[in-house]
Amino acid sequence: MIAGSGNGEIPQPSVNWSYLSGNNWLEFQEKERISDSTNGLIDAGIICLSIPEKATNQHQLLPSGLHWLRATVKENTTAIPDILDIKTQAISATFVNQVNATEHFSKTLPANSIQGFVIRDPTIKTIQQPYTSFGGQPKENNRAFTTRVSERLRHKQRAITAWDYERLVLERFPQIYKVKCITSAAGSNNPSAAKVTVVVIPDISNTAPFFPLEPKVPFYLLKEIEAYLQKYTSPFVQIVVKNPRYERIKYRVGIRFRDVYEQGYYLNQLNEDIKRFLSPWAYEEQADITFGSSxxxxSLIYFIENRPYVDYVSNLKLIEQIGINAASQGKSDTYYRVNETNLAQVQHPDAILVSASEHIIDLIGTEYYDEEDFEGIGYMIVGSDFVIS
Known part of the structure; x- marks a missing residue:
């Protein structure tokens, strides 16, 4: 499963598994659903099912010669992340330390590192390790021990200040990369309300080969963090654990490529480079995700001009996403508008600037920039720089 691609703000649906028997779908009985480490198709993992004798491979609904399985949900389908890959005959292998170097535990095992058995098994033809390892961590060194103990002595396993909430979550949930605590005085119109908002960002370092632009924690984990924090704070405090708001920014820019570079290919390349520049943490493990960024x-113009395939840049426009309330229906809607200040910055304390999935790139075919080519109704796009009110 592609971590963070599902909607983590809505309850997780129940997944029903069934198999094809003749031309009828029959549900698996509870004893036939042996194990599920995906938490209901929320995380990557292994699902083990016992295929009953009623499952047939002769049918008219789907091609014969195969056993067919089906997973269905009745509601909240967007809570299920996108599927990156499905493989059969899967097992998990656990590393056993044999006096390995300590730095071995500080990084994941690259994909395709495991390619066979130490002692060959004639019944198994090949072994594949398509993805990186997960779940390991190095032995606590003196510095980490000192930090952990010092933090424990400071918060005394009680959540009182914003700092306490953040350290308690990071210590208890290693799958969380960053935490920001917003008290009622900072994030609410009612400073007297005993409400604490905890914003969490998941660790996406092991999500290769896919890096989400908007990483989100699944709903079940948000509730686990809430329940954990509630044990260490006052019963009168209302705790809300949520994902950050991702405020998308889109750019429209005129580009002239150098003559030796093929335009079709480098249009896509420039779009990817802009996304990487605006959201570097989605592509590089070392890059940080920052709240309240701008x-x-x-800075983007300078970045684009330094691309080796770009001749010159002109007419760059910042198009930012704006949230509005949709009348009295209690829902939210969004639209885009051109930001005349040319400064993109977040609108809320729990927000993070993120690149849009696609940017608008206008090709310039002349050696020199002609402003008249980038004006008028024929150039404008409805919903961004052409707004009907």
Whole structure:
């Protein structure tokens, strides 16, 4: 499963498994659903099912010669993440330390590192390790021990200040990368309310080969963190654990490529480079995800101009996503508008700037920029720089 691609703000649906028997779908009985480490198709993992004798491979609904399985949900389908890959005959292998170097535990085992058995098994033809390892961590060194003990002595396993909430979550849930605690005075119109909002960002370092632009924690884990924190704070405090708001920014820019570079290919390349520049943490493990960030258009212009395939840049426009309330229906809606200040910055304390999935790139076919080519109704796009009110 692609971590963070599902909607983590809605309850997780119950997944029903069934198999094809003749031309009828029959549900698996509870004893036939042996194990599920995916938490109901929320995380990557292994599902073990016992295929009953009623499952047939001759049918008209689907091609014969195969056994067919089906997973269905009745509601909240967007809570289920996108599927990256499905493989059969899967097992998990656990590393056993044999006096390995300590740095071995500080990084994941790359994909395709395991390719066979130490002692061959004639009944198994090949072994594949398509993805990196997960779940390991190095032995606590003196520095980590000192930090952990010092933090424990400070918060005394009680959540009182914002700092306490953040350290308690990071210590208890290693799958969380960053935490920001917003008290009622900072994030609410009612400072007297005993409400604490905890914003969490998942660790996406092991999500290769897919890196989400908007990583989110699944709903079940948000509730686990809430229940954990509630044990160590006042019963009168209302705790809300949520994912950050991702405020998308989109750019429209005119580009002239150098003559030796093929335009079709480098249109896609420039779009990817802009996404990487605006959201580097989605592509590089070392890059940090920052709350309350801002980006000026001049920095993007400088970045684009330094691409080896770009001749010159002109007419860059910042198009930011704006949230509005949709009348009295209690729902939210979004629209885009051109930001005349050329400074993209977040609108809320729990927000993170993130690149849009696609940017608008206008090709310039002349050696010199002609402003008249980038004006008028024929150039404008409805919903961004052409708004009907």
């Amino acid at each position: 980006i000026h258009s001049s």
